[in-house]
Amino acid sequence: MKNIDIYLDGPSHADIKKYKSPLVKGYTYNPSLMSQLNVKNYSQACRQFSKKVEPKCISLEVFADDEAGMIRQAIIISNINKNIYVKIPITYTNGKYTTRVLKELVSRKIKLNITAIFNIKQIIKILPIVKNAKCILSIFAGRIHDMGNDASLEISKISKLLKRKKSNCKILWASTRQIYDLVMAKNSGCHIIKMAPSIFSKLKVFKKNWKDYSLETVRTFYIDAKKSKFKI
Numbered sequence: 001m002k003n004i005d006i007y008l009d010g011p012s013h014a015d016i017k018k019y020k021s022p023l024v025k026g027y028t029y030n031p032s033l034m035s036q037l038n039v040k041n042y043s044q045a046c047r048q049f050s051k052k053v054e055p056k057c058i059s060l061e062v063f064a065d066d067e068a069g070m071i072r073q074a075i076i077i078s079n080i081n082k083n084i085y086v087k088i089p090i091t092y093t094n095g096k097y098t099t100r101v102l103k104e105l106v107s108r109k110i111k112l113n114i115t116a117i118f119n120i121k122q123i124i125k126i127l128p129i130v131k132n133a134k135c136i137l138s139i140f141a142g143r144i145h146d147m148g149n150d151a152s153l154e155i156s157k158i159s160k161l162l163k164r165k166k167s168n169c170k171i172l173w174a175s176t177r178q179i180y181d182l183v184m185a186k187n188s189g190c191h192i193i194k195m196a197p198s199i200f201s202k203l204k205v206f207k208k209n210w211k212d213y214s215l216e217t218v219r220t221f222y223i224d225a226k227k228s229k230f231k232i
Helices: 013-018 030-034 042-053 067-078 097-108 120-132 141-146 151-164 180-188 197-205 210-227
Strands: 006-008 024-028 056-059 084-089 110-119 135-139 170-173 192-194
Touching: 006 197, 013 042, 024 042, 024 192, 030 042, 042 056, 042 084, 056 110, 067 084, 067 097, 067 135, 084 097, 097 120, 110 120, 120 135, 135 151, 141 151, 141 180, 151 170, 151 180, 170 180, 180 192, 192 197
Parallel strands: 006 024, 006 192, 024 056, 056 084, 084 110, 110 135, 135 170, 170 192
Antiparallel strands: none
16 A cells, blocks of 8 residues: 555464465464464464565564563563564553563664553653654553544644654554555555554455445345245
8 A cells, every 4th residue: 555554463473374465565473362372382483474474674673671671571572573563552551651661672773662542641751761862652542442532633733743853763553453544544644554454354345336345235135035945
C-alpha cells in the first residue's frame, strides 16, 4: 500500500509462509503472542523468527519488569540479528515510565519499538530521549477505540507533534481491529500498521465492487441454508 507499511502481527511459521507477500514489510511479536504460539524457549523463538523473515525487520519484546532486567534482555535480543527492533513497554507494570531504559538503549544505538502507547502525553514524556533514534512508536489504536475514543484524532496530534519537533520516529497503528483501519491509519499520519494474519487476509476484498460482494454474500447464505437442509 502506498505511503504506509504493513507489518504482520504474531504470525506462526506457517502464517509467514502462507502470507509471504511484497505487501508485508515487517513483523511484530509480544510475549502474549509468543505464548499463544506455544513458545517454550523465548530466545530460540526470537532467533528462529528473525532468521525466517530476514532481511525484513521484526520487532521482538522484552518481558522483564525492572530497569536492569529490561536492559539486559534488550541487549540479548538486539544481538540475535541485525533486522531486530526491540520492543520496550512505555511503562513498567507499576505505571512508572521506562525512560532510563530508553536512554541506555538509545545510547547503545539499539533500534527500538516503544509499545503500549495510548496518549500524546506519553509521547511528550519520552520524545526528548528517542527523537533522533531509530524508533517506532506503537499507538494502540484498536484499544483506544475500545474505550470509545477516536484513535485517529490522537494519532493525528502525535503526527503533528513529531513533524513539529522534526523527529525521526515512525508511528505504528497497533491493535488493528478491521481492514478499514488501514484507511484511518494512513489519514492520521501513521507510517506503519500491523495486522494479525486474519485481518491481513481481508485485503483480498479491499476496494472490491460492492455489487459483487453483496451478491457473493447472498449466495453464501443460500448455500449454507441448503447444506443445513433448513425447513420452515
